[in-house]
Amino acid sequence: MSRTLTVAEMALREISRRRGVLILLALLPLAFYYSRRGEAYWQSVRFVSLGIGWTLSTAALFAGSAARAVEPRLRLSGYATHQLYLGRLAALWTVGLALIVPYFLLIRFDLDNVRHGPVALILLLTVAVAAPFGLALSALLPRELEGMLVLLTVVAMQMLLNPDKAVAHALPFWFTREIGVYAIEHDAGTDHVLRGLIHASITLTLFLTLVAVSSSLRLRRRPHISVA
Amino acid sequence: MTVDDWLAAFAAELRRRRVEPAGLVAEAAAHLRDSGRAPLQVFGPPTAYAVSLVDSLRGATTELRRPPSGEPRLAAVRIVKRYGRSTVLDGVDLSVHAGEVVAIIGANGSGKSTMLRICAGLLTPDSGHVRIRGTIGYCPQEGGTADFLTPDEHYVLIGAGRGEPREQARERGRTAAATLDWPRSSGSPVARHLSGGTRQKLNLVLAGLGDPDVLLLDEPYQGFDNGSYLDFWQQVWRWRDAGKAVVVVTHRLAELDRADAVLDLTPRSPR
Numbered sequence: 001m002s003r004t005l006t007v008a009e010m011a012l013r014e015i016s017r018r019r020g021v022l023i024l025l026a027l028l029p030l031a032f033y034y035s036r037r038g039e040a041y042w043q044s045v046r047f048v049s050l051g052i053g054w055t056l057s058t059a060a061l062f063a064g065s066a067a068r069a070v071e072p073r074l075r076l077s078g079y080a081t082h083q084l085y086l087g088r089l090a091a092l093w094t095v096g097l098a099l100i101v102p103y104f105l106l107i108r109f110d111l112d113n114v115r116h117g118p119v120a121l122i123l124l125l126t127v128a129v130a131a132p133f134g135l136a137l138s139a140l141l142p143r144e145l146e147g148m149l150v151l152l153t154v155v156a157m158q159m160l161l162n163p164d165k166a167v168a169h170a171l172p173f174w175f176t177r178e179i180g181v182y183a184i185e186h187d188a189g190t191d192h193v194l195r196g197l198i199h200a201s202i203t204l205t206l207f208l209t210l211v212a213v214s215s216s217l218r219l220r221r222r223p224h225i226s227v228a
Numbered sequence: 229m230t231v232d233d234w235l236a237a238f239a240a241e242l243r244r245r246r247v248e249p250a251g252l253v254a255e256a257a258a259h260l261r262d263s264g265r266a267p268l269q270v271f272g273p274p275t276a277y278a279v280s281l282v283d284s285l286r287g288a289t290t291e292l293r294r295p296p297s298g299e300p301r302l303a304a305v306r307i308v309k310r311y312g313r314s315t316v317l318d319g320v321d322l323s324v325h326a327g328e329v330v331a332i333i334g335a336n337g338s339g340k341s342t343m344l345r346i347c348a349g350l351l352t353p354d355s356g357h358v359r360i361r362g363t364i365g366y367c368p369q370e371g372g373t374a375d376f377l378t379p380d381e382h383y384v385l386i387g388a389g390r391g392e393p394r395e396q397a398r399e400r401g402r403t404a405a406a407t408l409d410w411p412r413s414s415g416s417p418v419a420r421h422l423s424g425g426t427r428q429k430l431n432l433v434l435a436g437l438g439d440p441d442v443l444l445l446d447e448p449y450q451g452f453d454n455g456s457y458l459d460f461w462q463q464v465w466r467w468r469d470a471g472k473a474v475v476v477v478t479h480r481l482a483e484l485d486r487a488d489a490v491l492d493l494t495p496r497s498p499r
Contacts, residue, residue: 002388003389006385006388007385010385014374014375017376017418066375067374069372070372070373072350072366073366073368073372073386073434074386076365077389077390078389078390078438079389221349223352224346224349224356225349225357225358227359227360227361227362228359228360
């Protein structure tokens with residue numbers, strides 16, 4: 001446990017020193033929020049969560065790529081693979097939680113006609129899914145540019161695709177729309193929340209599995225080595 | 229430069245080259261006293277004079293090759309590695325004992341780093357196997373450090389993996405850094421702001437943290453100045469004296485007498 005916490009602490013220190021990333025991380029969702037605040041306030045809730053999802057996934061992508069250089073050495077130094085990715089995930093989730101607090105407060109005081117509990121749920125689930133999503137991308141696409149293009153594509157599709165289409169259900173942040181319906185439309189049933197929760201759980205499990213499997217493969221002890 | 233300054237610099241350089249300075253310094257001091265002239269006029273720069281003196285005395289120094297006496301720590305047997313149709317390593321054997329330094333040499337692309345990565349377990353060979361007795365410290369040729377962490381944070385991170393308490397890891401890291409002519413400091417910048425040579429010193433210090441039994445060093449002296457390069461070999465010999473098995477990938481053929489054995493990966497040359 002202490003090793004995992006040490007990895008988390010160092011990952012947090014690394015992220016906190018990327019000032020440019022932190023500023024973008026903090027401000028980009030705000031731009032998403034105000035892009036829809038005027039004419040379609042109900043969409044601004046979903047857009048701000050997509051903004052948070054995108055920026056946190058990007059931060060995770062870069063954190064995962066940067067870690068590739070040092071992780072083999074950490075494995076040789078005695079770390080287990082799961083300690084490395086869980087520590088990094090814990091750091092990213094911490095950053096995400098710190099990020100959503102001001103946005104939740106903004107929505108709380110700026111929008112009266114929404115259910116604030118479900119809004120908090122959307123933001124929490126977005127943070128939960130975005131961190132392993134970015135790490136999974138960094139594992140599958142080692143070059144950051146390729147990962148960024150995939151992230152851009154996902155967010156653009158998330159915004160443009162009709163959420164009722166089946167293909168939209170395969171997108172990682174589809175749950176934001178589903179729970180958002182319940183948060184905004186007062187006559188909507190809780191079945192939206194249930195569907196959103198199921199979608200977020202499946203997505204989270206999928207990305208966590210991807211991160212675990214890809215890390216375990218990359219950092220595995222090779223069979224030709226025997227250590228006495 | 230005063231006589232005392234000159235003598236101090238002369239003694240330091242001799243120590244760096246593992247030559248006991250007392251007699252030579254006393255001799256130089258007597259000569260200067262008798263001549264009454266400035267040391268720079270008589271002997272020239274202290275470092276250069278020490279180098280020429282040590283070279284002339286080299287046959288009498290104790291750092292020449294010595295046969296292995298400890299137990300086997302690393303045994304790589306019939307290692308084969310191919311990249312596409314190109315066979316980089318073709319049945320290579322390597323054996324390193326406790327208290328032994330082995331240099332791996334070869335032309336560019338001959339598979340030196342590949343061999344080391346296979347020995348570290350970071351790369352899978354097409355055939356062959358590696359037996360390690362003990363723990364591994366690995367210093368890659370590049371990478372191996374985190375851009376946004378300070379040296380102290382690196383020590384804590386690696387130390388935690390080895391099970392060392394935070395303060396102990398930090399202290400041991402700083403002490404090891406000082407032996408590489410890198411002054412102890414608590415306010416060092418993050419790794420990406422270190423010079424190339426200093427970053428490699430950090431890389432080397434990290435390889436030795438936690439007292440590993442086998443040290444695999446892939447040209448770790450990139451960017452070192454001459455003094456740091458000598459300090460590096462001092463460190464290697466200290467590890468050897470402490471019973472570590474050390475493998476150094478090097479391209480500096482002139483320095484091979486610093487190792488106890490040599491593995492030449494140059495194609496078509498006898499191994």
